[in-house]
Amino acid sequence: MAETNLFHFGKSSSPYETIARSDFLNHKWQDRSSVNNVNQLEMIAGSFLKPSTLTEVKEGLKKVGMSVRINPYIMEMIEWDRFETDPIRRQFLPMLSEIEPDHPAMTIDSLGERETSPVPNLVHRYPDKVLFLVTSVCPVYCQFCTRSYAVGQDTETVKKDNVSSPKYWDDAIEYIRSHPVIEDVVVSGGDIARLKPAMIKKIGTALLDIEHVRRIRFATKALSVQPMKFFSDENWFRTIVDVANYGRALFKNVYIHSHFNHPNEVTPLVELAMRRLHAEGIYVRNQTVLLRGVNDDPGTLIKLNKKLGRVNIQPYYVYACDMVKSIEHFRVxxxxxxxxxxxxRGATAGFNTPLFVVDAPGGGGKRDVHSFEYQNEEYGIIGYRSPCIDPLKTYYYFDPLRSLTADIQKEWLKPGGHEAILAELGLGNLMRLAAE
Ligand code: SF4
Structure with missing residues (x-):
């Protein structure tokens, strides 16, 4: 690969024009140089932005549930001359003018994760799988994060419920050990990129040593937002490889799950990171969130899947954006x-085509977007059953208000409107969602 291509950006105007290549490719420098508030954004990129745009961001941040953290690698990807419409910017920096009134069924923990946690930091929803939340910090913060209730810093609208802490790990591991039905553990957060190697080793080996645990998935967005982590943090990288090798020796699988949303994120640095993982026999699957104004068109999604396939990342899921408060503008x-x-579907091989799912609000789990069993187009209500989780229950997802007629939007938004609509349609069991 030509060295000049390492920074795929190649733009003449960059906030980091004078930064040494060795710094830019160092994960520690990326962490140290991250933008964490509007003042830092102004200091670093103020000359690329109109004052009114900065005000838009500042006012937008007062309305959302996720704080800001963007590293220089992501800042470099933003096209500053089309800041308003740039698909990378949109994911990490809110603007007041794009924020829409929440659908009344939006909640802060739309998947009901806290209700399905038998011990702190562990979500047990599917019979044989658990989600182990080992940290509440990430290299960058995504505005549409499902886990905004816990991840990131407090915002003006959300006080974080950051319970992720190593002091709870033993309880979580003991719970998994004492439930032989559990075969599959997703180690997530937050992002395992923020864990020290010793912590990854401790968790990885403890889980693999449990006989009934057959698979571990390490979830990290670092591949898409901090790929240098895979070649500048040798100790961290080698620890993941060691855990994967340990699992392989036990005839168990250790995968990485990544999070790419737009083809621009699949850069030559990602390819470098993937070459290392591929050489070590570590398999990577990707989960994309479908986001309005970012990737909600066929051309972008086809390009994303093709580019992921070329660097040996398997497109696995495309998720409907969850019904989390303050992210209505992202929903489709x-x-x-x-x-x-x-x-x-059909643009490339079936195994390289992701499954489009709705993660059913209230804890129904991932349902194929086509598999609904109830639909009311007028009110934008879609119901999914999830027999493995609760055979008696239907879980409902609601279309964004903007997709409904003006009269129906008014009905949803008037005081008591939500309850009245659900009662009228005989869906009164959804009142719980409204009350959260
Ligand atoms: S990396 Fe994942 S956990 Fe972290 S903010 Fe983004 S979506 Fe949330």
Whole structure:
């Protein structure tokens, strides 16, 4: 690979024009140089932005549930001359003018993770799988994060419930050990990129030593937002390789799950990181969140999947954006998601085509977007059953208000409107969602 291509950006105007290549490619420098508030954004990129745009960001941040952290690698990807519409900017920096009123069914923990946690830091929803939340920090913070209730710093609207702490790990591991039905553990957070190697080793080996645990998945967004972590933090990288090798020797699988949302994120640095992982026999699957204004068109999704495939990352899921408070502007109606799925299926091999899912609010788990059993187009209500989780229950997802007629939007938003609509349609069991 030509060295000049390492920074795929190649733009003449960059906030980091004078930064040495060795710094830019160092994960510690990336962490140290991250932008964590609007003042830092102004200091670093103020000359690329109109004062009114900075005000937009500042005011936008007062409305959202996720704090800001963007590293220089991501800052470099932003096209500053089209800041308002840039798909990378949109994921990490809110603007007041794009924020929409929440659908009344939006909650802070839309998947009901805290309700399905038998011990702190562990979500046990599917019979044989658990989600082990080992940290509440990430290299960057995504505005649409499902776990905004815990991840990142407090914002003006959300006080974080950051319970992730090593002091709870033993309880979580003991719970897994004492439940032989559990075969599959997703180690996530937050992001395991923020764990020290000794912590990764401790968790990885403890889980693999449990006989009934067959698979571990390490979830990290670092591949897409801090790929230099995979070649400048040798100790961290080698620890992941060691845990994977330990699992392989026990005839168990250790995978990495990544999070790419836009083709621009698949850079030559990602390829370098993937070459290392591939050489070590570590398999990577990707989970994409479908985001309005970022990747909600067939061309972008096809390009993303192709680019992921070329660097040996398997596109696994495309998620409907969860119903988390203050992210209404990112959501796409279910019918449109179904259309997108139909458009991209067949563009490449089936095994390299992601499954489009709705993670059913209230803890229903991931359902194929086409598999709904109830639909009311007028009110934008879609119901999914999830027999392995609760055979008696239907879980409902709601289309964004903007996709409904003006009259129906008013009905949803008037005081008591939510309850009245659900009662009228005989869906009164959803009141719980409204009350959260
Ligand atoms: S990296 Fe994952 S956990 Fe962290 S803010 Fe983004 S979506 Fe949330």
């Amino acid at each position: 109606p279910v019918q449109e998601i179904q259309y997108l799925e139909r458009e991209i």
